[in-house]
Amino acid sequence: MKSQLDDDKPIFQQICVMIEEDILDNQIHEEEKIPSTNELAKFYRINPATAAKGIQTLVDKEIIYKRRGIGMFVQKGAKEKLIEERKQTFMKNYVEPLLHEAKRLRVGKEEIISYMEREDDQ
Template sequence: MKNLLDDNRPIFLQIKEQLEDSIIDGSIKPGERVPSTNEFAAFYNINPATAAKGINELVAEEILLKKRGVGMFVTEKAKEILVEKRKKTFYENYMLPLISEAKKLEISADELLEMIKRGNEE
């Protein structure tokens, strides 16, 4: 867990994203227990309901599974779900605007691909 939270964004979203990032990068594995809402609350000195909001969103998205009296655990398909969700967001937030600007500048698809390849090599 990161020690600092950004004051400019909702805390529950930051907790949710930290868990997502940890699942995607493999530092939290499928079947592994994640910190409880009370553990998050104590660590960040926040209200447990705030932490619960982020965690409950992950439960609703089938990223986490509640085991009553035991804790929250990463589902087997969590990483797959998160990667697909992030790819969709990446496409919408980065690729569509990139393609739109390329069209304005009359950059062909081949030129655009070449630029991406060149950027990837640098």
């Protein structure tokens, strides 16, 4: 996890994203325990309710689950779920606008593919 929070977006969202990033980067694995609300609150010097809201977001997305009296754990299949979610966001935010602009500029599919392949070779 990052050692500092930014002022860019709400803290609970940053907590949520940091845990997602750790799952995607294999820092936290499926069925592994995540830091507790109190641990996050102490580490980031934030209100425990704020940390809990970030964790609850992940529970609502079925990325983590609670084991009563033990803590919160990463769901099986959470990484794949996050990858799929991120792919959809990537397509919407980057690929669709790219294709729209390419069409406006009359850049063909072959030209885009050729450019991408050239970049892969470097």
